[in-house]
Amino acid sequence: xxxxxxxxxxxxxxxxxxxxxxxxxxxxxxxxxxxxxxxxxxxxxxxxxxxxxxxxxxxxxxxxxxxxxxxxxxxxxxxxxxxxxxxxxxxxxxxxxxxxxxxxxxxxxxxxxxxxxxxxxxxxxxxxxxxxxxxxxxxxxxxxxxxxxxxxxxxxxxxxxxxxxxxxxxxxxxxxxxxxxxxxxxxxxxxxxxxxxxxxxxxxxxxxxxxxxxxxxxxxxxxxxxxxxxxxxxxxxxxxxxxxxxxxxxxxxxxxxxxxxxxxxxxxxxxxxxxxxxxxxxxxxxxxxxxxxxxxxxxxxxxxxxxxxxxxxxxxxxxxxxxxxxxxxxxxxxxxxxxxxxxxxxxxxxxxxxxxxxxxxxxxxxxxxxxxxxxxxxxxxxxxxxxxxxxxxxxxxxxxxxxxxxxxxxxxxxxxxxxxxxxxxxxxxxxxxxxxxxxxxxxxxxxxxxxxxxxxxxxxxxxxxxxxxxxxxxxxxxxxxxxxxxxxxxxxxxxxxxxxxxxxxxxxxxxxxxxxxxxxxxxxxxxxxxxxxxxxxxxxxxxxxxxx
Numbered sequence: 001x002x003x004x005x006x007x008x009x010x011x012x013x014x015x016x017x018x019x020x021x022x023x024x025x026x027x028x029x030x031x032x033x034x035x036x037x038x039x040x041x042x043x044x045x046x047x048x049x050x051x052x053x054x055x056x057x058x059x060x061x062x063x064x065x066x067x068x069x070x071x072x073x074x075x076x077x078x079x080x081x082x083x084x085x086x087x088x089x090x091x092x093x094x095x096x097x098x099x100x101x102x103x104x105x106x107x108x109x110x111x112x113x114x115x116x117x118x119x120x121x122x123x124x125x126x127x128x129x130x131x132x133x134x135x136x137x138x139x140x141x142x143x144x145x146x147x148x149x150x151x152x153x154x155x156x157x158x159x160x161x162x163x164x165x166x167x168x169x170x171x172x173x174x175x176x177x178x179x180x181x182x183x184x185x186x187x188x189x190x191x192x193x194x195x196x197x198x199x200x201x202x203x204x205x206x207x208x209x210x211x212x213x214x215x216x217x218x219x220x221x222x223x224x225x226x227x228x229x230x231x232x233x234x235x236x237x238x239x240x241x242x243x244x245x246x247x248x249x250x251x252x253x254x255x256x257x258x259x260x261x262x263x264x265x266x267x268x269x270x271x272x273x274x275x276x277x278x279x280x281x282x283x284x285x286x287x288x289x290x291x292x293x294x295x296x297x298x299x300x301x302x303x304x305x306x307x308x309x310x311x312x313x314x315x316x317x318x319x320x321x322x323x324x325x326x327x328x329x330x331x332x333x334x335x336x337x338x339x340x341x342x343x344x345x346x347x348x349x350x351x352x353x354x355x356x357x358x359x360x361x362x363x364x365x366x367x368x369x370x371x372x373x374x375x376x377x378x379x380x381x382x383x384x385x386x387x388x389x390x391x392x393x394x395x396x397x398x399x400x401x402x403x404x405x406x407x408x409x410x411x412x413x414x415x416x417x418x419x420x421x422x423x424x425x426x427x428x429x430x431x432x433x434x435x436x437x438x439x440x441x442x443x444x445x446x447x448x449x450x451x452x453x454x455x456x457x458x459x460x461x462x463x464x465x466x467x468x469x470x471x472x473x474x475x476x477x478x479x480x481x482x483x484x485x486x487x488x489x490x491x492x493x494x495x496x497x498x499x500x501x502x503x504x505x506x507x508x509x510x511x512x513x514x515x516x517x518x519x520x521x522x523x524x525x526x527x528x529x530x531x532x533x534x535x536x537x538x539x540x541x542x543x544x545x546x547x548x
Contacts, residue, residue, distance in 0.1 A: 001317065004035045005301060007291070008042035010278055013270045015040070022297045025316035030293055040305055043277040043291045044072025044298050044313065045255035048214050048239035048284075049143075049172065049195045052093065052104070053080035053483050054518075055245050056434065056465075056476070056496065059093055061489045062250070063102035064328040067321040069254040070300040070310040073103030073288045075241075075280055077142035077172070082109040083437050084481045085336055086122030087132065092336060092481075094137045099331040101315045103298065105286050107142030107172065108132035110160050114145050114437040115523050117543065118531035119408050121338050121438070126159035133167045139284050140164070143174035143195070145437075145524040148541055150189050151182055161190050170284060176369065176525055179205060187211050192283070195241050196525075198367065203227050204234075212237045212283060215275075217258055219246040220515035222366040228262060235271035239279045246515055247485075247493035248500065256308040263306050330488070335480045339433075339462040341409050341441075344455055349405060349448045351417040352391045353377060355547035359535060360401055361420040361520060361528045365510060368519045372528040372537070373421065374548050375401050393419070395446045397426050397507075403448070406521050407441040407455055408532040409433060409463075409482060415455075418530040418546060420444055420520065426507035428469030429454040430499075432514055433482045436522040440532045444517060465514050467502040474499045 007018040007030065019033040020041065052062050052074070059076075066074070076097075081089035090106065097104035108129050113120035124132075132138050141164035144150060149157035164171045175186055176196035187209050195214035197203035198221075203213045207230065217224040221243060231238060240258045255276050262272045281288045289295030297317035303309040313321040320327050355377065362371035378396035395403045402423055405415040423430075429445025431454035441458050445451035453468045457475055463482025466475035476495040478485055485492040496514075503513045510516050523529050526538030534543045 003041065004033065004037045005039045005041040006037070008040055008273065008305070009291070010043065010270055010273050022317045025297055025318070027289065027291070027293055027295050027297050030291070039311060040302050041291070041299055042273060042302065044288065044300050044315070045070045045259070045276050046280040046286070046288065047071060047074045047242055047255055048280040049216070049241035049243055050074050050076055051080050051244055052076050053078070054434065055250050056247050056478060056483070056485050056492055057489050058333050058480060058484050059097035059104055060100045060328070060331045060333065063100045064326045065250050065489045066254055067102065067313045067315070067328060068310065068324060068326055069256045070302065070308065070313055071254045072298045072300070072313065072315050073105060073286055075140070075284055076104050076106050077109065078106050079109040079112065079142055079437060080439065080483055081481050082112045082122065082124060083114070084121040084338065084439050084483065086112065086124060087128055088336070089122070089481060090132065096331070096333050100328050101318050101320050102328065103286065103288050103315065105139040105284060106137060107140045108138050110141050110143065111145040117523055117536055118438045118521070118533055119410055119440065121410050126156050126163065129160045130163045133163045133169060138169070139286070140169050141171045143172045144191055145174040147175045147178060147186055150186050150191070158189070165190055173211065174524070177202060184209060195243055198223050198226060198369065200226055200229065203230055207234050207237055212239065214239045214241045215258070216241050216243045218242045218244040218515070219249045219512045220244060220366065220519060221368045224258060224261065228265065228267070231262065231267050231271060231275070235275055236279070238275050239283070240276050244515060246496060246512065247489060248497045251490065251493045256310060260306065260308050269305055335486055337462055337479055337481055339409055339459070339482050340411055341407065341459060342412050343459050344407065344415065344452060346448050346452045348415055349403070349417065349451050351393050351546070353393055353547055354391045357548040358393070358419060358546050359528060359544060359548055361404070361418060361530065363420060363422040363516055363520065368522065368525045370520070370528050375399065394448070397446050400424055402444050402446060403451060404442070404444045404520065404530060405451060405455070406435065406530050406532045407443070409440045413532065416530055416532050416534050418535045422510070423513065424507045424509045428467060428506040430467045430503045430506070430508070430513060430517060431455055431458050432465040432517055433458050433463040433478060434465065434518045436519055438521070438532070439483050440521065442517055442521050465496070465499055467499050467506060469506055474502050
């Protein structure tokens with residue numbers, strides 16, 4: 001097979017009219033050749049850090065959509081399913097990914113559970129990390145969220161890192177805001193990347209210390225604008241990633257969109273493409289071709305080098321997408337799960353206080369970090385004298401201080417209750433069992449009745465996301481581990497869009513309310529978060545009282 005076009009030679013920084021010959025999935029020759037084909041041929045895009053589960057799709061369904069945008073492979077951290085199903089979940093992702101022509105490169109989850117301040121479905125210890133790291137299908141030790149464990153020389157944490165070094169595989173980092181002597185020690189432990197930088201200065205410091213920095217632009221966390229100006233001087237040590245991409249966003253675009261944005265800002269094309277196509281492959285030793293003779297024939301054909309409209313995607317010489325049509329076929333897959341909690345009663349969401357101020361989680365648009373703020377609680381003003389005396393705290397829609405709960409999905413236990421600002425709901429409730437990292441049920445609502453309705457809908461579906469308002473209910477069931485759909489990607493995306501739209505009709509002003517919601521239980525990102533065991537400060541790394 002021969003393909004002609006304008007060949008984009010990233011290492012040699014040139015574009016020339018040429019022809020590629022492919023035999024048995026390999027590039028056997030690349031030559032200069034005169035022709036009239038104006039489209040461009042370049043290596044495929046790579047997402048340098050993503051949790052496939054956060055697309056709410058199994059890998060085989062994710063691949064169908066990703067190839068449309070010129071993505072040929074991913075560095076995939078199966079941390080989410082591992083928190084639910086342990087090693088079996090990691091093997092599930094690997095096995096499902098192998099059924100389609102797409103180059104998933106999975107890591108061994110380093111922090112399962114991320115902390116012991118929450119209830120997870122499994123534990124992966126250093127002995128299991130040893131077993132996983134020995135597998136050829138495992139390419140790296142995935143993000144070391146437990147940076148306090150690194151800094152304080154936790155024996156189990158250091159054993160996990162040591163096994164990665166033993167098998168000569170890289171260790172991914174996760175250290176938002178870590179600076180100075182602590183980040184120096186973290187890097188010295190052998191940790192090579194970080195995708196959690198949210199300021200220019202933080203990323204610049206980490207780069208200066210030899211760390212590779214990933215520019216993340218996902219459905220919730222958006223750091224492109226903060227970090228992109230580092231590209232000109234640091235492109236050889238930077239990559240692009242999405243981290244978490246909900247299905248509606250994935251349908252719109254992927255790494256191709258970040259390339260287009262960077263070009264629009266006037267940055268050098270070859271530097272941009274090195275970050276998007278080359279750096280991840282080399283850092284992780286991925287089995288992805290780089291448009292060189294004898295490489296696997298993994299490449300894309302695009303209409304231009306400004307918008308990166310993808311016309312064709314090839315993986316191992318196979319045409320997997322063309323002109324908006326995916327040729328990745330349906331595959332059968334199982335639906336493992338462990339959703340074991342019973343439906344809840346309304347009294348379980350009661351919380352009372354006589355305090356003049358309570359701690360409130362302040363959610364931030366486009367960020368995983370949160371703030372702690374203090375606010376006067378709204379006390380139930382019903383006719384019940386007992387309610388008044390007990391000081392039952394309820395949602396305060398006027399001040400956008402809404403009740404929030406995290407419900408243990410693995411066993412029957414009382415919900416943890418807190419309050420949160422910036423979700424903006426004026427009525428109804430939204431809930432999700434995609435709740436990093438342990439994937440318990442997280443809910444925000446305007447009344448206990450709506451909160452109960454949303455939680456019990458999720459439990460009835462054995463996982464999912466939903467928006468409710470009285471009898472009006474919309475949901476997307478996620479029966480695969482309680483975090484992934486059994487629908488095709490486009491149907492899941494359609495249902496997600498409907499629920500997202502309903503959340504915004506209920507008053508939320510967040511661009512991605514469900515993605516933001518999913519991180520409100522992520523304890524390793526400061527500051528104030530809620531686990532199924534209580535309100536937690538990421539700064540002090542300890543539980544804190546609701547009352548100030």
